[in-house]
Amino acid sequence: MKGGWFKVYALAYLLFLYAPIILLPMFAFNDATVIAFPLSGFSTKWFVALADDPPLHIAVKNSLIIAVTTAILSTTLAVFAARASTRYRFPAKAGLMGLIMLPLVLPEIIVAVSLLSVLLMIGLELSIFTVILGHVLVCTPFCIAILSSAFQSLDRSLEEAAYDLGETSFSTFRLIILPLVMPGIISSLLISFTISLDEFIIAFFLAGTQATLPVYIFSQFRFPQAVPVIMALGTILVCLSILLLSIAEFFRRRGLARSGAKDTGGFL
């Protein structure tokens, strides 16, 4: 067998990676209130309980508003940055790109407390809006990473041909470049939506009284009787993110195929 022991190890590693996700539905469909083995019996009551939980519904609504807005804003900002960094040489490029990409490695708590300080200093009330400001900041670098590979694989001669045929730079962008990078844009929208929906620390610091879904989930961990419902909610969320990520991956690959680039794999 090709790479025998390595394969065994890699499969064991995947099992380690997926262990929590495999356990999640087991507890979500378990009859008992206590999250422990042995399982006591099949039940869908925790899923039913989700329907009757007004604070949860408000949190879901808040999170969806934040995630959709964040996805659109961060993808838009990322299009500018990715296009600028792949197409042009300009002064302070490394410095500016470094600052824009910084949230990728900066601990989120630092982003959260520094934004909180500024917002309180200028007297802005904490709300959904302030969470969006923070989420755009952390999602943009991921969007740039996706979009840069889309822009990088563009053939410059297509653009030049369009200029030669009398198109302006704006119409070239709209007619030639945009359609070619569209799969990358869709992939970027989906990834930033997923990140924002899942982000906790920034929302925890900046949401004020308007809890997002992760903030709500975190608050429920204090009550042991609420945990099975959270397991049911988690099962739904995991299925949703896997679905969104699969669609994102599909578009990312299609984009690469369209521009004729070799697939190097992965979002990062």
Added chain:
Amino acid sequence: MKSEGVLHRLGRSEAASGLAMISPTAIYAILLLGAPLALIFLYSFMTDGYLEIIRTFTFANYIEAWTNELYRVVMLRSLFVSMTVTAVTVLLAFPVAYFVSFHVDPSRKSLWLFLITIPFWTSYLIRVFLWKVILGYNGVVNSGLLGLGIISEPLQWINYNVGAVVVTLAHAYAPFAILPIFVALEKIDRSLLEAGQDLGESRFMTFLRVTLPLAMPGVIASVLIVFIPTIGDFVTPQLVGGPEGRMVANLIQLQYLKLDNYPLGSAIAVSAMMIVTVVSLVFLYLNRRYLRGPGA
């Protein structure tokens, strides 16, 4: 006339187009990241007053953050935890990256990478909570071992401590470690490995003397990309760490949200970032020979 011509040319120059193109994103980052970071840096030299921050320059917060036993213990623990997590994560990740790069059929590589990245994107909070369930007193590990008769009472040392934090974080940052190593391995010219073996080196020696040095830039990137964010992780120590596993992020949160002491919270945050930066730079310096371009 002439200056208009210059302006016109400047407006069409590559530098100006690039700057204009990046300006929305750059301005956003400067206003909402650069300025806030500068502000907490300033705060860290001020004094916390009742309801307002007293604007007199002082080192008192740093003296407090570095000499108070409580803060120092947490800071050192955070550093220890993130170094351990980094070592564990990168060592465990390397063989996986190696397997995907060298042994998986090229057409299936992106499937493997996709499978590896999925858990990373799915509900971080719930994943951390499930580690608490796995390692807990009545958890999966304990009930499994009890059921098999290997132990007679639940193990206490696997939950609510630093070890549980390390396991959970190593799990959370796994894809971050695998991807840069994978990218570096993919770049290696396979004919170099054949050359190594043709010249009489064993497979293992070829790995040590050719593959590993060429993969080092990826390993270094993995180390930094895991080490820097883990030191500031809040959720994992909060949920699985117990009182003995608190890390610097929990301290910052306490100062900011509970005690409302922004200057001290900022001083702790800035100190943590300084430590991370110094450790990262030392690490880069020690590995500088791997980062030079080919032929240098």
